[in-house]
Amino acid sequence: MDNHPLExxxxxxxxxxxxxxxxxxxxxxxxxxxxxxxxxxxxxxxxGACTVIVDGKTVRSCLMFAHQxxxxxxxxxxxxxxxDELHPLQEAFIENHAIQCGFCTPGFLMLIIGAYENDPDITxxxxxxxLSSNLCRCTGYQNxxxxxxxxxxxxxxxxxxxxx
Amino acid sequence: xxxxxxxLHKPGTLEEAVALLAEYGxxxxxxxxxxxxxxxxxALRVAYPPHLVDINAIEKLSQLTVGDGFLSIGATxxxxxxxxxxxxxxxxxxxxxxxxxxxxxxxxRQRGTFCGSLAHADPSSEWCLVAATLGAELRLTSTxxxxxxxxxxxxxxxxxxxxxxxxILTEARLPLLAENTRFGFYEFxxxxxxxxxxxxxxxxxxxxxxxxxARIGVGGIEEKARRLAAVEAALEGKxxxxxxxxxxxxxxxxxxxxxxxPTTSAQYRRDLSGVVVRRALEIAQTATRF
Ligand SMILES: Cc1cc2nc3c(=O)[nH]c(=O)nc-3n(C[C@H](O)[C@H](O)[C@H](O)COP(=O)(O)OP(=O)(O)OC[C@H]3O[C@@H](n4cnc5c(N)ncnc54)[C@H](O)[C@@H]3O)c2cc1C
Ligand code: FES
Ligand code: FES
Numbered sequence: 487m488d489n490h491p492l493e494x495x496x497x498x499x500x501x502x503x504x505x506x507x508x509x510x511x512x513x514x515x516x517x518x519x520x521x522x523x524x525x526x527x528x529x530x531x532x533x534g535a536c537t538v539i540v541d542g543k544t545v546r547s548c549l550m551f552a553h554q555x556x557x558x559x560x561x562x563x564x565x566x567x568x569x570d571e572l573h574p575l576q577e578a579f580i581e582n583h584a585i586q587c588g589f590c591t592p593g594f595l596m597l598i599i600g601a602y603e604n605d606p607d608i609t610x611x612x613x614x615x616x617l618s619s620n621l622c623r624c625t626g627y628q629n630x631x632x633x634x635x636x637x638x639x640x641x642x643x644x645x646x647x648x649x650x
Numbered sequence: 651x652x653x654x655x656x657x658l659h660k661p662g663t664l665e666e667a668v669a670l671l672a673e674y675g676x677x678x679x680x681x682x683x684x685x686x687x688x689x690x691x692x693a694l695r696v697a698y699p700p701h702l703v704d705i706n707a708i709e710k711l712s713q714l715t716v717g718d719g720f721l722s723i724g725a726t727x728x729x730x731x732x733x734x735x736x737x738x739x740x741x742x743x744x745x746x747x748x749x750x751x752x753x754x755x756x757x758x759r760q761r762g763t764f765c766g767s768l769a770h771a772d773p774s775s776e777w778c779l780v781a782a783t784l785g786a787e788l789r790l791t792s793t794x795x796x797x798x799x800x801x802x803x804x805x806x807x808x809x810x811x812x813x814x815x816x817x818i819l820t821e822a823r824l825p826l827l828a829e830n831t832r833f834g835f836y837e838f839x840x841x842x843x844x845x846x847x848x849x850x851x852x853x854x855x856x857x858x859x860x861x862x863x864a865r866i867g868v869g870g871i872e873e874k875a876r877r878l879a880a881v882e883a884a885l886e887g888k889x890x891x892x893x894x895x896x897x898x899x900x901x902x903x904x905x906x907x908x909x910x911x912p913t914t915s916a917q918y919r920r921d922l923s924g925v926v927v928r929r930a931l932e933i934a935q936t937a938t939r940f
Contacts, residue, residue: 506655507655507656507657507658507702508652508653508654508655508656508692510652510653510689510693513652529651529652529693530651530689530690530693530694531686531689531690531758534755534757537757543730543757543760543761544756544757544760545757545760545761546686546757546758546761548689548693549685549686549689549690549758549761550685550689550761551653551658551685551689553658553660554658554660554682554685554704554706597756597757600757601756615751615756615842616756618755618842618843619755619756619757619758619843620755
């Protein structure tokens with residue numbers, strides 16, 4: 487089938503490529519833009535490993551076709567660290583052992599950051615509900631919750647970066 | 651887990667969208683709204699539409715407004731827009747924000763749409779239950795114009811509606827609820843975020859301590875969400891107490907024609923239907939603010 491020209495804006499940078507209409511945003515980010523931090527697990531919306539932020543909304547990138555994201559501002563896990571300096575939430579994940587095999591981690595980071603940007607005053611109850619969106623087979627979630635609690639001050643500080 | 655090839659169309663206006671659907675609808679072309687049901691089905695190759703008409707760029711389909719006695723929900727209004735109580739919609743706004751958290755997960759609710767849920771017609775769709783219980787009116791638009799359809803004439807069974815392939819569901823209208831309407835929603839499933847095994851929505855007006863104008867619906871139990879007239883009749887004029895709720899639960903079990911699937915028997919679902927109706931009634935009775 488035909489590849490169609492496509493321009494994506496990811497983490498403030500423009501990527502020019504060409505993909506079939508059927509190619510998902512997740513696969514395009516990984517294979518055409520070489521940003522392999524976004525992981526692909528189930529490919530049908532269940533696991534959340536592919537979570538990215540599109541125009542400020544936290545979404546499953548396996549449930550969007552790349553051509554649908556043309557003209558949108560996309561943010562992936564690669565947007566978080568500043569050079570060698572990790573984002574406070576990434577630091578908190580390490581500190582609190584919220585990361586074991588790490589397969590789910592990029593998805594959780596983007597899930598949490600998107601939810602906090604939309605609602606900086608998110609309640610504990612809603613936070614737990616948001617975290618239930620993604621699957622982690624290793625940590626049992628308790629350490630992820632601890633990491634979010636310990637980082638929540640630092641998380642708010644990144645709000646101003648939302649357009650990066 | 652990759653979708654079959656198709657051509658994506660991204661019309662900027664409704665006129666272009668209906669023209670595209672007139673051209674491709676009969677050959678299996680489909681609307682894509684939030685894509686949160688269709689994209690997984692395409693990945694699993696359960697669906698393989700040769701053309702997709704993406705309606706997300708059509709500005710006028712994104713409106714959520716209160717009209718004269720109803721809430722108008724445009725085709726690209728997302729589930730997440732009901733996360734916060736939509737104040738102008740009063741009691742109905744509170745009802746919608748109490749139900750929405752039961753639909754899928756947070757990121758899925760950022761893209762999935764109210765109208766897409768109705769068009770998809772999953773028997774366990776929370777919005778189908780809300781629409782059926784409260785009596786939604788739907789607008790279907792094609793190159794020949796608009797037609798209005800009542801939700802009961804629209805839902806036609808599991809994943810099946812009376813929509814013509816050339817029609818776009820452009821708007822759903824829900825009647826606003828009176829200030830004194832009490833409501834309760836209860837859903838049972840094995841894990842948070844999963845599709846419901848059974849759920850109930852109840853709404854009634856409390857006049858002089860008695861139940862009036864009861865609207866009782868169940869979802870996930872039968873092939874499509876449905877109001878239960880027999881149960882409503884059993885509650886009319888009764889005092890909302892455990893005796894009335896037990897009678898309503900018994901009337902529910904007697905009335906439903908429960909579905910069966912490999913993990914859940916019809917008998918289980920029938921029993922569950924009474925439980926979810928009773929619990930929804932208890933929630934309506936005890937909630938502190940309406
Ligand atoms: C992991 C997961 C869990 C989920 N859990 C739930 C749940 O608990 N409860 C629930 O209700 N849903 C659940 N969903 C589905 C979700 O709510 C969908 O958003 C919804 O079913 C369909 O809305 P959509 O806008 O995404 O539609 P799409 O996926 O875009 O479309 C679905 C179907 O409807 C048609 N369609 C959509 N909009 C229109 C329109 N305006 N006019 C004509 N045809 C149209 C499409 O052609 C397609 O056939 C879940 C999804 C996932 C991935
Ligand atoms: S890969 Fe997207 S949700 Fe699992
Ligand atoms: S750390 Fe292994 S899946 Fe979450």
